[in-house]
Structures are given as structure tokens and as C-alpha cells.
Amino acid sequence: MNRIWNSRFAKPAVFLLCLLPLAVLVWRWQTNELGINRIETVARYTGNWTLRFLLLSLSITPLRRLSGQTGLIRFRRMIGLFAFFHGCLHALHYYAIDVQWNLEIMKEDLTTRRFFIAGMTALALMVPLAATSFNAAIRWMGGKRWQLLHRLAYVSAAAGVIHFFWQGKAALWTPIYYGIFLGILMAYRAGWWWVHRTTS
Numbered sequence: 001m002n003r004i005w006n007s008r009f010a011k012p013a014v015f016l017l018c019l020l021p022l023a024v025l026v027w028r029w030q031t032n033e034l035g036i037n038r039i040e041t042v043a044r045y046t047g048n049w050t051l052r053f054l055l056l057s058l059s060i061t062p063l064r065r066l067s068g069q070t071g072l073i074r075f076r077r078m079i080g081l082f083a084f085f086h087g088c089l090h091a092l093h094y095y096a097i098d099v100q101w102n103l104e105i106m107k108e109d110l111t112t113r114r115f116f117i118a119g120m121t122a123l124a125l126m127v128p129l130a131a132t133s134f135n136a137a138i139r140w141m142g143g144k145r146w147q148l149l150h151r152l153a154y155v156s157a158a159a160g161v162i163h164f165f166w167q168g169k170a171a172l173w174t175p176i177y178y179g180i181f182l183g184i185l186m187a188y189r190a191g192w193w194w195v196h197r198t199t200s
């Protein structure tokens, strides 16, 4: 299996696969299949995909260690960047289409509504991760510091789950499922650190 992950076709294939949710959204937009409340559908769709990509990128390391599929690491950065891309799309759609850059609404959202504060926190935390996702940044920062910074991905995902939870409209259970999944990933990470704390 590792041969597949390491083949030169694997990255382009995963890239195309990651583009699929956006392609489906564009298709549904073009064919008017987004329902009566198009704005809400797009906001929910892009929000969900941001969180899914983020959680998927955080799952790569445990998956790699548990399965021995070391080649999976090649896709972590790409999937993380897809999370950031969808997060930007999600926020841009809200500001440009939903509130149409109305500064009063934007200011009120970000100062008084905890739902928006959590969403903005989740997105803001992804910025340094995306900005340091290049090999040159890893060399410049040093592996240890880079790894420490990239733990922010967990905090960003937690803020994303809280943002979803505080939305209040959707089915209560979906953010809880996301939260449980994130909790398992964090517990795995903490367990790994505990077991290897003397050797690292």
C-alpha cells in the first residue's frame, strides 16, 4: 500500500479528490440545486468542509502510526491547506454575499456574537499554519518550534467545533460528533506524548 501513497500519481489524485466537494457545490449552484435558502446552504456546506478537512489533516499522523502507512504523511500539508482554503471561502462568502461588506454588521458580529468570535478565532489560528506550511519555513523555524506552532491546528479545530455548537440552529448532535472525534485525536496525541516523553 505504501507504494501507492509514494507513487507520483498519488498527490495529483488526492488533490483532485479534495477538489470534489467544491466541484459539487459549483455544480449545485449552476443547476440551482441549493434549495430556497442558497446563502445558508453554501455557508453550512463550506463550514462543514472546513472542519472535515481540518479533522482529516489531524487524523493523518495517528492513521500513519497505527497502520504503518508512512506514505500518508505526504498528504497532510495538502489537506491542511484545503481546510484553510475552504475556511477562507466560507468567511468570504459570508462577508461578501451574506452581509455584503457591511462594516456595521461585521463589527457587531465580531464584538458581540460569540458564534462569530469563535469562527474568526478558528480561521485566524489557521493563518500562521498556512503561512508556515512550506519546507523553507520548517528549515527556518527548526523542526521542534514548527511542530509546536502546528499544534494550533487542534485549537483551531476546537474553536471550529465551538463555533458550530454555538450556531444553535443545526442538529445538536453533529457538532457533538465532531467534538468527540476531535477529543479522540487529542487523547491519542496526549497518550503518545506520555508514552514517549522520556525518549523524546
Ligand code: HEM
Pocket: 040, 043, 044, 045, 046, 047, 048, 050, 051, 054, 087, 090, 091, 094, 116, 119, 120, 122, 123, 156, 157, 159, 160, 161, 163, 164, 167, 169, 170
Ligand atoms: C470569519 C470566520 C467565519 C465566519 C464569519 C463564519 C460564519 C458562519 C456562518 C454565517 C454560518 C452559517 C450559519 C447559519 O446556519 O445560518 C457558519 C456555519 C458554520 N461554520 Fe463558520 N464562520 C467562520 C469560520 C469558520 C471556520 C474556520 C470553521 C471551521 C473550522 C467554520 C465551521 C462552520 C460550521 C461547521 C458551520 C455549521 C454548518 C452546519 O450548520 O451544518 N466556520 N459559519
